[in-house]
Amino acid sequence: MKLLQEKIRQNGKVLSESILKVDSFLNHQVDPQLMKAIGDEFYNRFRQDGITKVLTLESSGIAPAMMTALNFGVPFVFARKRKSLTLVDNLFTAEVYSFTKQETNTIAISKEYINREDKVLIIDDFLANGEAAFGLLELVKQAGAEAKGIGIVIEKAFQSGGKQLREQSIRVESLARISSLQNGRVEFLEEVNYEQTAI
């Protein structure tokens, strides 16, 4: 996705060989027009798949999931990392290790909001080692629903998550795929121009 690649080049900050800071437009300050374009693109890529629900993880997945779900005309659910007084039981749960925050979270969704009839599109901001994606897939599996695919805003393709998911025949659509953050520079994998094939 050209607009996203440009935004990353212009505003992303390479903090190390594995950390890209995009908090000026994606996961702290958020560019709503970019999120709209991202939601449009995920819709184009999954529009044939009969999606009935979008699933993401708080907090950075919420904005792109919101715009994607709006296009599909279906609800989205954000898995929570911690329990609150109003989310206490009747849960599907999974364990997710965050390398960025260096901690393991139990992620949870209420059993009320995904069921075995659902065709689920998982959305997240980043894909690196795949921890969050596998956790969300686990929730879908527990619900007996069908995961139709995973839409990722930025994939760190030099880490193993994308490969592991695709080896399990899980469809992963990443809008920007980064091959390297070495020498302080963002390099992208060549990308199929999906925009040309979308209506």
Added chain:
Amino acid sequence: MKLLQEKIRQNGKVLSESILKVDSFLNHQVDPQLMKAIGDEFYNRFRQDGITKVLTLESSGIAPAMMTALNFGVPFVFARKRKSLTLVDNLFTAEVYSFTKQETNTIAISKEYINREDKVLIIDDFLANGEAAFGLLELVKQAGAEAKGIGIVIEKAFQSGGKQLREQSIRVESLARISSLQNGRVEFLEEVNYEQTAI
């Protein structure tokens, strides 16, 4: 806001005299069409105010803030409750006690994203005791920016936050104002029909 009141009546669950569960459409599963209508309404109410930035708090404020910011054509910032590896210093911070989660969080935003030229619209899902709102106002104050007002999706008007804010001449626009949750029933305060005055 009629659509929101109807949604609360149809899908809200009164768990106690102070807790309303709206996680089927607002803060766990989210209705994107409703969020769009909420974003439109906040835009109508604050469109004369020269808003340059929308500020909210993760996680439940993100969806309404997203749709509001999209209307204004300005970025939004969501304050974080915990630090990550990419949000470590150069912060404005405030302490916020959550009655729902029974804990005190330090909320933080990067100093990069709000400055003294900004006219800020604060958005949140709930207003009860006003803890989150006062915390967000504190961040705006530290930035030297101007808080033009607070847009709240659901105000528990029987708790003290709204009164305290308005007594300090802070403009609070709540789309649904609940006067009571007694006897398992949601009662709304009478509401000015802002929709009629909007273009």
